[in-house]
Amino acid sequence: xxxxxxxxxxxxxxxxxxxxxxxxxxxxxxxxxxxxxxxxxxxxxxxxxxxxxxxxxxxxxxxxxxxxxxxxxxxxxxxxxxxxxxxxxxxxxxxxxxxxxxxxxxxxxxxxxxxxxx
Amino acid sequence: xxxxxxxxxxxxxxxxxxxxxxxxxxxxxxxxxxxxxxxxxxxxxxxxxxxxxxxxxxxxxxxxxxxxxxxxxxxxxxxxxxxxxxxxxxxxxxxxxxxxxxxxxxxxxxxxxxxxxxxxxxxxxxxxxxxxxxxxxxxxxxxxxxxxxxxxxxxxxxxxxxxxxxxxxxxxxxxxxxxxxxxxxxxxxxxxxxxxxxxxxxxxxxxxxxxxxxxxxxxxxxxxxxxxxxxxxxxxxxxxxxxxxxxxxxxxxxxxxxxxxxxxxxxxxxxxxxxxxxxxxxxxxxxxxxxxxxxxxxxxxxxxxxxxxxxxxxxxxxxxxxxxxx
Numbered sequence: 273x274x275x276x277x278x279x280x281x282x283x284x285x286x287x288x289x290x291x292x293x294x295x296x297x298x299x300x301x302x303x304x305x306x307x308x309x310x311x312x313x314x315x316x317x318x319x320x321x322x323x324x325x326x327x328x329x330x331x332x333x334x335x336x337x338x339x340x341x342x343x344x345x346x347x348x349x350x351x352x353x354x355x356x357x358x359x360x361x362x363x364x365x366x367x368x369x370x371x372x373x374x375x376x377x378x379x380x381x382x383x384x385x386x387x388x389x390x
Numbered sequence: 391x392x393x394x395x396x397x398x399x400x401x402x403x404x405x406x407x408x409x410x411x412x413x414x415x416x417x418x419x420x421x422x423x424x425x426x427x428x429x430x431x432x433x434x435x436x437x438x439x440x441x442x443x444x445x446x447x448x449x450x451x452x453x454x455x456x457x458x459x460x461x462x463x464x465x466x467x468x469x470x471x472x473x474x475x476x477x478x479x480x481x482x483x484x485x486x487x488x489x490x491x492x493x494x495x496x497x498x499x500x501x502x503x504x505x506x507x508x509x510x511x512x513x514x515x516x517x518x519x520x521x522x523x524x525x526x527x528x529x530x531x532x533x534x535x536x537x538x539x540x541x542x543x544x545x546x547x548x549x550x551x552x553x554x555x556x557x558x559x560x561x562x563x564x565x566x567x568x569x570x571x572x573x574x575x576x577x578x579x580x581x582x583x584x585x586x587x588x589x590x591x592x593x594x595x596x597x598x599x600x601x602x603x604x605x606x607x608x609x610x611x612x613x614x615x616x617x618x619x620x621x622x623x624x625x626x627x628x629x630x631x632x633x634x635x636x637x638x639x640x641x642x643x644x645x646x647x648x649x650x651x652x653x654x655x656x657x658x659x660x661x662x663x664x665x666x667x668x669x670x671x672x673x674x675x676x677x678x679x680x681x682x683x684x685x686x687x688x689x690x691x692x693x694x695x696x697x698x699x700x701x702x703x704x705x706x707x708x709x710x711x712x713x714x715x716x
Contacts (some may be wrong), residue, residue, distance in 0.1 A: 324573035335640035344716035362710035372640035
């Protein structure tokens with residue numbers, strides 16, 4: 273049984289544009305997925321989305337190493353995403369993977385240079 | 391840009407000497423200065439430099455009464471009222487009292503700063519103004535006011551019956567770009583207030599919108615992130631590239647400004663970013679950047695959309711499979 277969240281009701285607007293509103297979505301998704309509970313995000317009624325919102329709502333999920341792509345594909349479903357915004361999701365996911373890969377390598381390099389490496 | 395000031399002598403701001411012996415005592419009590427806003431303020435490198443020089447000449451004033459005079463002003467591009475608003479806020483934060491004066495002289499030339507709500511914001515009401523609703527009024531938003539900003543764009547732009555007809559797809563992309571820029575100012579500038587103002591031109595089918603924050607500049611953010619020497623305009627150029635971000639937390643970044651740039655390119659519009667003393671512009675696919683002679687304590691973003699360019703906009707070559715997107 274999955275939890276279903278109507279984004280419009282959660283953020284109380286049909287403009288999914290701000291980082292703060294994206295963080296609200298992230299919090300609820302992160303909470304459910306951390307308990308291994310599937311979740312459906314329903315974008316019905318959302319008339320506009322930005323990468324600022326999606327970076328916070330979706331991109332941030334890649335900061336949790338327990339959430340693999342396979343796990344996310346199985347446990348996080350996106351519903352009623354407006355046709356014009358689908359490409360934006362693809363870009364945000366791609367960017368999040370790059371961002372955390374770079375961040376990890378940056379942090380590893382910083383640690384290596386600070387503490388040396390074996 | 392050369393290192394020489396680009397301002398002509400007549401555009402220089404006149405600050406009365408405070409050590410004039412004859413009036414020394416009186417001035418000490420009044421602490422009043424009359425400052426002249428430049429003759430012509432347009433959204434060009436020179437226009438921004440004039441406005442930033444105004445800030446530069448005033449930036450050390452504290453606890454004074456400042457009369458900002460519109461007496462000399464022949465032309466003031468309406469959306470740049472957002473920049474003047476930010477300059478006034480900066481002065482007020484230093485306990486100065488700022489008054490806009492000689493407004494009637496300016497009004498005889500144009501009433502645009504009445505109609506776009508800028509002068510009324512400072513308590514100066516006009517009468518018998520031209521009946522026009524092509525302005526997106528000057529407003530100041532707190533950093534936390536993102537929902538109020540949504541309403542402002544909805545009411546002033548989208549619900550405005552005079553806004554030129556355009557395709558639904560173009561309307562969505564315009565809104566998306568405006569919100570991306572507003573969010574960028576909120577999250578990167580870490581400022582107290584964001585100033586915004588716009589104007590559309592039904593004849594030319596153009597929409598101009600300016601968003602100004604007085605928080606951390608792009609230059610501060612990029613230099614402290616990259617830790618290498620770049621000029622101010624090079625810092626802006628770096629920040630505009632897709633994939634480049636100064637964010638270090640768990641929320642990825644680096645898409646918003648790049649997408650705006652791609653869109654403006656397709657739309658044959660214009661984007662200008664001024665931050666500290668950096669000026670960067672993309673106009674009809676041509677990029678220009680300069681380092682100005684004066685520095686602004688924040689970021690000015692000026693967007694110009696072409697409402698005639700109704701081609702299909704696509705962010706990516708293919709639509710992802712939403713069932714396996716992660």
